Amino acid sequence: MNLTELYSRFLECGTVTTDSRNCPEGSMFIALKGETFNGNAFAAQALAKGCRYAVVDEAEYAGERCILVDDCLKTLQQLANYHRKQLKTPVIGITGTNGKTTTKELVSSVLGKKYNILFTQGNLNNHIGVPMTLLRLTKAHQMAVVEMGANHPGEINTLVHIAEPDYGLITNVGKAHLLGFGSFEGVIKTKGELYDYLREKGNATVFIQNENPYLNGIAHGLNCIRYGQTPGLFISGKLTSCSPFLAFEWTSGEHTHQVQTRLIGSYNLDNALAAIAVGTYFGVAAEDICQALSEYTPQNNRSQLVDTGHNQLIVDAYNANPTSMTAALENFRQIKASPKMVILGDMRELGEASLIEHQKIIRLLDEYRFERVLLVGPEFAKATSAYEHFNNVDEVKKALEQNKPEGFTILIKGSNSLKLSLLPTSL
Numbered sequence: 350m351n352l353t354e355l356y357s358r359f360l361e362c363g364t365v366t367t368d369s370r371n372c373p374e375g376s377m378f379i380a381l382k383g384e385t386f387n388g389n390a391f392a393a394q395a396l397a398k399g400c401r402y403a404v405v406d407e408a409e410y411a412g413e414r415c416i417l418v419d420d421c422l423k424t425l426q427q428l429a430n431y432h433r434k435q436l437k438t439p440v441i442g443i444t445g446t447n448g449k450t451t452t453k454e455l456v457s458s459v460l461g462k463k464y465n466i467l468f469t470q471g472n473l474n475n476h477i478g479v480p481m482t483l484l485r486l487t488k489a490h491q492m493a494v495v496e497m498g499a500n501h502p503g504e505i506n507t508l509v510h511i512a513e514p515d516y517g518l519i520t521n522v523g524k525a526h527l528l529g530f531g532s533f534e535g536v537i538k539t540k541g542e543l544y545d546y547l548r549e550k551g552n553a554t555v556f557i558q559n560e561n562p563y564l565n566g567i568a569h570g571l572n573c574i575r576y577g578q579t580p581g582l583f584i585s586g587k588l589t590s591c592s593p594f595l596a597f598e599w600t601s602g603e604h605t606h607q608v609q610t611r612l613i614g615s616y617n618l619d620n621a622l623a624a625i626a627v628g629t630y631f632g633v634a635a636e637d638i639c640q641a642l643s644e645y646t647p648q649n650n651r652s653q654l655v656d657t658g659h660n661q662l663i664v665d666a667y668n669a670n671p672t673s674m675t676a677a678l679e680n681f682r683q684i685k686a687s688p689k690m691v692i693l694g695d696m697r698e699l700g701e702a703s704l705i706e707h708q709k710i711i712r713l714l715d716e717y718r719f720e721r722v723l724l725v726g727p728e729f730a731k732a733t734s735a736y737e738h739f740n741n742v743d744e745v746k747k748a749l750e751q752n753k754p755e756g757f758t759i760l761i762k763g764s765n766s767l768k769l770s771l772l773p774t775s776l
Contacts (some may be wrong), residue, residue, distance in 0.1 A: 353491070355416065356417065356431055356432065358377065358401075360427060362375055362376050362377040362401050362402065363375070363557035364377070367715070369388070369391035370490065372395050375401045376400050376401065376610070377400060377401040377402045377404065378404065379404045379424065379425050380392050380406065380421050382422075383521050389405045389410040389421075392405050392410050392412070392415055393412060394662055396412075396414055403415045404415070404424060404445055405774070419621070423517045425477070428480070428484065429484050430480075430512075430590055432486060433486065433513060435457045436486050436487075438490055439515050440492075440493045440494075440512055440515050441492070441512065442495050442509060442518070443497065443517075444496070444497040444521030445521050445541055446521055446670065446673075447517045447676070449474070449498065450471075450474075450502075450649075451612070451647065451652075452624065452761060454468075454519070454645065454647075455623070456623065456627045458624070458641040459628035459633055459638050459641045459642065460492060462628075462634070462637035463632065463634075464491040464492050465490050466491070467485055468482075468496075469495055470484050470486070474498035479495060479511055482495055483495070483512060495514065497543065499526075499540070499689070500530070501526070501539075502530060503539065505542035506545070506546070507545055510546070514543070514547065515550075516547075516627075517539070517546075517547045518555065518557075518627070520558070521564070522540050522564070523671065524536070524702065525673075525702045527701075531700075531746040533631050536678065537567065538562050541649045544567055544596050548724035548754075549570060554574060555572070555573055556573075556574045556630070557574065557575055559576065559577030559578075559582055560578065574630055575626075576619075576625065577622065578618075583626055584601055584626040585599065587599075587601045589607070591615045592683070592684050593613045593663065593684050593686075594611055594654075595613065595617050595690070596608065596610065597610075599625055602637065604686060606635055606638075607639075608639050610645055611646045612647060613654055613665075615680050615683070616673075616676040623723075650765075651665060653665075659753060659756075659776060660757045660758070660759050661686070661757070662761060662773055663761065664761050664773060666763055666769035666770040666772075667765050667767075667770070669696045671696060671699070674696060677762050678713050679713075681717075681719075682717045687720075688720035688721070689719045689720055689721075690719060690754060690758070691721075691759070691760045691761075691762075692724065692745065693710065693714075693723070693724055693763055694725040694769050694773065695725065695726030695727065695728040696764055697728075697764040697766060698764075703728050704732060706735070706765070707728050719732075721754070722740070723736070723737045723739065723745060724737065724738045725738075725744075725745055726741075726763070726767055727740070742768045746771065749772070752754040753775070
């Protein structure tokens with residue numbers, strides 16, 4: 350079956366699923382494979398649960414109402430790209446080392462004040478999540494905001510050729526996934542693949558953080574809409590408070606506006622200014638932009654404030670890399686509270702740079718002198734013996750439950766795989 354014929358079957362269904370446990374009536378099941386599963390084996394089950402068709406790539410599973418293809422993953426990506434081309438919906442592509450999910454959420458909240466927006470759910474930003482997002486597009490959507498993540502070279506290039514964005518935004522570049530990228534230069538090159546695609550497309554617009562030398566270094570030949578803390582930009586902003594919630598003012602032309610957010614961390618100022626730049630560019634009224642930013646509440650353990658009745662927690666346990674860890678600690682130092690505790694988990698996927706980068710974090714802890722420091726994971730164990738150390742989250746929970754802290758403001762940050770998000774119940 351060729352792609353055009355497959356697309357007509359998709360239009361009959363209207364929705365796609367890759368999970369045989371979640372089969373909306375009349376949907377299309379696409380049998381993906383992973384390290385520990387083979388979706389082909391669940392095709393019959395998906396059909397029995399309500400799917401109209403099942404797309405498989407192993408002939409032995411190609412029963413009634415099954416569509417046999419060469420490669421289900423490639424078919425999913427091709428189908429999404431074809432759908433995107435048919436609808437011609439303007440697409441904004443967002444990537445970056447830190448802040449891309451928060452920025453995507455803020456941009457979508459702002460644009461949603463004027464337009465019917467489709468945007469990436471959660472952090473479904475990889476080679477599967479991006480096509481699944483695009484396949485949710487309908488004629489009713491006026492714009493799409495698509496987040497793109499990467500942990501190895503060439504991945505953004507793959508995603509942009511699926512999503513074919515019309516506009517681009519790279520939040521920043523930092524030292525993350527160095528094991529996959531090989532070097533910081535590899536990070537810059539891969540994130541820059543979004544710019545490369547738009548440059549080849551011609552007459553393309555990007556929203557760029559004005560003070561970022563790495564982004565400015567790769568943005569040649571693009572129409573740059575600049576935001577940042579330098580006066581006179583398309584959007585200029587200035588921090589006014591961050592204890593703990595971010596408050597700031599922003600200026601467009603001769604008009605200045607005040608915003609009080611529910612975001613924790615001065616590092617979120619750039620994310621908010623990015624959303625303002627996008628919203629202003631697309632004609633969203635200033636008062637609507639301010640309202641969208643003030644109403645947004647972070648989710649998914651991303652700088653969430655949690656009051657347990659015993660302690661105030663800043664839970665930022667979704668991810669961690671040297672850039673975001675440093676920013677979180679610097680921000681935590683500035684918060685007016687006492688006493689303070691930090692619980693930090695290993696920063697994963699740093700390769701040969703891991704020991705050096707963890708030692709840099711230790712030097713920050715030595716300098717900032719928080720009242721109590723708990724470290725979790727083998728990488729921090731290699732870097733120092735000066736602080737309380739635990740092998741895993743279960744050990745931390747046990748220690749905290751035996752001697753529960755009272756009256757602390759506590760920062761919890763680490764790579765998601767350490768599961769530090771489980772700690773609030775013990776605090």
